[in-house]
Every structure is written in C-alpha cells, then in structure tokens.
Amino acid sequence: MRRFIFTFLSIIVSFILQTTLFRYIDFGGIVPNLLIILCASYAFMRGDKAGALIGLFCGLLVDIFFGSYLGFYSLIYMYIGFIIGKFNKIFFPENIILPIGLIVSSDFVYGFVCYVLLFMFRNKYDLGYYMSHVIMPEVVYTALVAVFIYPLLIKINNYLEEVEQRSAKKFV
Amino acid sequence: MSPVIKRGGDKFTLPSKYLLFILTIICIGLIIITFNTSAFNGVVNSVAGTFVVPFQKGITTAGTWFKTTSDNLASIRELQSENESLKQKVDELTNENTNLEQDKYELIQLRELYKLDQQYSDYSKVGARIIAKDAGNWYHSFVIDKGSDEGIDVDMNVISGGGLVGRITDVGPDWAKVQTIIADNSSVSGTVLSASENLIATGDLELYNEGQIHFSKLVDEADKVSVGDKVVTSNISDKFLPGILIGYIAEIEEDSNNLTKSGKITPVVDFEYMNEVLVITQKKNTGN
Numbered sequence: 001m002r003r004f005i006f007t008f009l010s011i012i013v014s015f016i017l018q019t020t021l022f023r024y025i026d027f028g029g030i031v032p033n034l035l036i037i038l039c040a041s042y043a044f045m046r047g048d049k050a051g052a053l054i055g056l057f058c059g060l061l062v063d064i065f066f067g068s069y070l071g072f073y074s075l076i077y078m079y080i081g082f083i084i085g086k087f088n089k090i091f092f093p094e095n096i097i098l099p100i101g102l103i104v105s106s107d108f109v110y111g112f113v114c115y116v117l118l119f120m121f122r123n124k125y126d127l128g129y130y131m132s133h134v135i136m137p138e139v140v141y142t143a144l145v146a147v148f149i150y151p152l153l154i155k156i157n158n159y160l161e162e163v164e165q166r167s168a169k170k171f172v
Numbered sequence: 173m174s175p176v177i178k179r180g181g182d183k184f185t186l187p188s189k190y191l192l193f194i195l196t197i198i199c200i201g202l203i204i205i206t207f208n209t210s211a212f213n214g215v216v217n218s219v220a221g222t223f224v225v226p227f228q229k230g231i232t233t234a235g236t237w238f239k240t241t242s243d244n245l246a247s248i249r250e251l252q253s254e255n256e257s258l259k260q261k262v263d264e265l266t267n268e269n270t271n272l273e274q275d276k277y278e279l280i281q282l283r284e285l286y287k288l289d290q291q292y293s294d295y296s297k298v299g300a301r302i303i304a305k306d307a308g309n310w311y312h313s314f315v316i317d318k319g320s321d322e323g324i325d326v327d328m329n330v331i332s333g334g335g336l337v338g339r340i341t342d343v344g345p346d347w348a349k350v351q352t353i354i355a356d357n358s359s360v361s362g363t364v365l366s367a368s369e370n371l372i373a374t375g376d377l378e379l380y381n382e383g384q385i386h387f388s389k390l391v392d393e394a395d396k397v398s399v400g401d402k403v404v405t406s407n408i409s410d411k412f413l414p415g416i417l418i419g420y421i422a423e424i425e426e427d428s429n430n431l432t433k434s435g436k437i438t439p440v441v442d443f444e445y446m447n448e449v450l451v452i453t454q455k456k457n458t459g460n
Contacts, residue, residue: 020232021231028381033308052195065315069206070202114310118310134377
C-alpha cells in the first residue's frame with residue numbers, strides 16, 4: 001500500500017515538475033522526459049507487470065493533458081515499461097550503468113516511435129532534423145537528469161523493501 | 173488448471189503477457205472511443221483537474237518567483253537581462269508604434285474594403301495564465317488556469333499581444349488545453365490583407381527554432397503578395413474568428429505546379445516568452 005501511494009505520488013510530482021519547473025530550465029526548448037525515467041526505473045526494479053501498469057498511468061497523464069485522444073501515449077509508455085520490466089531478472093541495486101543505459105534507450109525508442117507515428121505518417125520525412133533537434137537533445141538531457149534521479153529512486157526502493165520486510169516479520 | 177490464470181501461492185495472479193494484452197486492448201479501445209466521441213472528457217478532465225492543476229498553478233507561481241529571485245541575486249545576469257528586456261521593449265514599442273499606425277490605416281481601409289464593423293478588440297475576452305507546457309518536445313500546446321467554470325469552451329480562439337496564439341482543444345472545470353498555431357499538427361486558414369488571397373498556415377517543427385510557421389496553397393496570379401504583408405485569419409476558417417492577426421509574410425516561393433505559392437510567416441506572438449493569454453469567449457458561428 002505504502003509502495004502504491006509512493007509510486008502514485010512520485011509520478012504525479014514528476015509530471016507536474018516536467019510541465020512546469022523544467023520548462024524554466026530547458027535547453028533550447030527541450031525538456032528532459034522525467035516520466036520515462038520513472039517508468040523505466042520502476043519497471044527495472046519491479047518487473048514487467050508493474051512496469052506495464054506504471055507506464056500505463058504515466059501515459060494516461062500525458063494523454064489527458066496533452067494528447068489528442070486517450071490511450072495513445074499510454075500504449076507507448078506501457079510497452080516501454082513492459083519491455084524494460086523484462087530486464088528485472090538482471091537487476092542489482094548497485095549497478096547504475098545498465099539502468100541508465102536502459103533509460104536512455106527507452107527514451108530514444110519513445111522519441112523514435114513518436115516521430116514515426118506522429119510525423120512520418122504525415123509525410124514529414126526529414127528524420128535527420130528531428131533526430132538532431134528533438135530526439136537526441138532530449139535523450140542526452142534525460143540521461144543527465146536520470147543520473148541524479150535513479151540513485152534516489154533506488155534508495156527509496158531499498159527503504160520501502162526494508163519496511164515491508166520488517167512488517168512481514170512482525171506478523172510471523 | 174486453466175492456462176490463463178495461474179495459481180501463485182494462495183492468490184490468483186495473471187501472467188504478465190495476458191495483462192499486457194488486456195491493457196493493450198483497453199488502450200486501443202480508448203483511442204477508438206475518444207477518436208470518435210468525447211464520452212470520457214467530462215469525467216477524466218475533472219479528475220485530472222482536482223489532482224494536478226492546483227499543483228501546476230502553485231509551482232508555476234513559485235517557478236516564476238524562483239526565477240525572478242535568482243535573476244535578482246545574480247546582479248550581472250540581472251543587468252544583462254534588464255538590458256535585454258529594455259532593448260526588447262524598445263523594439264516592442266517601435267513595433268507597437270508602427271503597428272498602431274498601420275492598424276489605424278488598416279482599420280480605415282478594412283472598414284471600407286471589408287465593411288467589417290467588428291474588429292477583434294470588440295470581442296469579449298477572458299484573461300488566463302499559462303500554468304503548464306507540453307510534456308514532450310514534439311508539439312507546442314499548453315494548459316491555462318481557466319476552464320468551463322469561467323465559460324471557456326472547446327474551439328474558442330486564444331490571442332496574446334494582439335496576435336493569434338491558437339485555439340482551445342480540451343477543457344476541464346478549471347483548466348483548458350490550448351493548441352498553438354506553431355504546433356506541427358495545426359493549420360489555420362488565413363487571408364493576405366493586401367491581396368485578399370487565402371492561404372493555409374501550418375505549424376512546422378522544423379521552423380520552431382526560427383520562430384516561423386509555414387504557409388501554402390496561396391493563389392496569387394497577379395503577384396500582388398509580397399514579403400512583409402499582413403496575414404489575418406480568413407472568413408472561411410471554421411474554427412477561427414475572422415480578422416485576427418497571424419503574422420507577416422517572411423518568404424514566398426513559387427510551387428512546382430506554378431499555380432500556388434508557399435513560404436513562411438513570422439507570427440506576431442512570441443511563443444517563447446508567453447505567460448498570459450486572452451481567450452475570446454465567442455465562437456465562430458459556422459451555421460451548425
């Protein structure tokens with residue numbers, strides 16, 4: 001329950017930050033994708049099922065506020081969460097390179113899927129421009145932010161696990 | 173034991189691929205439903221409004237405060253920004269001055285030529301603050317802090333600084349989503365005032381950085397349209413009220429079909445530094 005509330009709150013907070021505060025510290029109009037960081041990190045820590053559900057929730061938030069129809073971003077975020085969740089088998093809290101790599105690649109995939117579905121299908125084929133002006137800057141900025149956020153999430157995750165174990169022991 | 177539901181410990185658990193499958197179906201269902209109808213808009217928008225919008229309002233206020241404070245502390249930066257803003261102001265005022273003169277001239281001209289008894293200054297407007305901008309980097313849309321409680325409705329036009337910003341595409345009780353005209357998925361039907369020829373102005377992600385939008389389908393056989401001409405929303409647009417200034421023509425090129433022209437328009441609104449907007453609480457009457 002505690003975990004659920006925490007996850008819920010952290011997603012809401014990062015969505016709010018992404019749409020407000022980070023808009024003030026953007027580089028050339030590009031903001032880091034906090035929701036992808038959260039979605040990928042949680043999926044990596046907790047597995048595919050949780051990843052898919054968290055992705056769905058992240059996407060739904062984006063859909064409600066900025067999507068044209070509900071379900072579009074939900075679908076993208078959900079699949080990213082699910083696929084990253086498959087890497088849960090090789091999850092170690094100490095390792096930081098792999099999760100950052102996963103976050104970076106998921107942001108890249110997200111950007112690419114967005115390009116294909118939203119731009120290429122409308123006959124906008126200049127992939128090079130979109131790559132160098134939207135996708136890559138976002139990936140780099142997201143990676144930078146992820147380096148700070150991921151360890152924080154790991155710490156909170158460890159704390160929550162400890163609390164859960166303690167309360168489980170109490171009942172035995 | 174059924175293959176779908178496995179027994180895990182003493183409670184039922186669903187294998188993840190089935191969960192994913194079910195959720196995918198739900199998502200696709202949602203896309204189809206919201207694509208065709210607006211069944212969920214009311215409920216979902218009010219729920220989101222109560223959870224997220226108050227925080228966005230607060231943080232935007234705090235963010236604005238934070239930004240001004242940090243600017244104040246760094247005196248060099250302050251001077252620089254002040255210098256910049258003063259320069260901007262001089263530009264603005266010069267612009268405004270010429271604009272006013274132009275407007276005056278145009279008002280007379282317009283009233284004579286088009287017999288417009290209403291300029292858009294006569295429309296009733298509601299001021300609103302921008303509280304959140306698009307979560308991604310692909311489109312330019314933003315959220316304002318007023319919604320259906322204030323009488324704002326979908327398809328109302330949004331202006332700022334005398335120019336067209338966009339239109340409302342989604343509305344909640346105390347928030348509304350504005351799609352800007354520079355968004356890649358937006359297009360506006362416009363008229364070149366000097367030649368009264370129609371064109372289609374489309375937002376283009378590749379022109380964001382130059383601060384321009386793209387136009388096409390301009391029929392100009394007599395070559396009357398030139399760089400610097402004013403473009404306003406046209407009478408035939410079904411979403412935008414007529415006569416709202418979009419911008420000035422910056423570039424014209426002949427299309428390969430030799431019939432139409434395309435090029436670029438510089439919008440009058442500075443989308444980068446926009447904090448407050450005006451919503452025109454009057455919708456275009458298209459006869460339905």
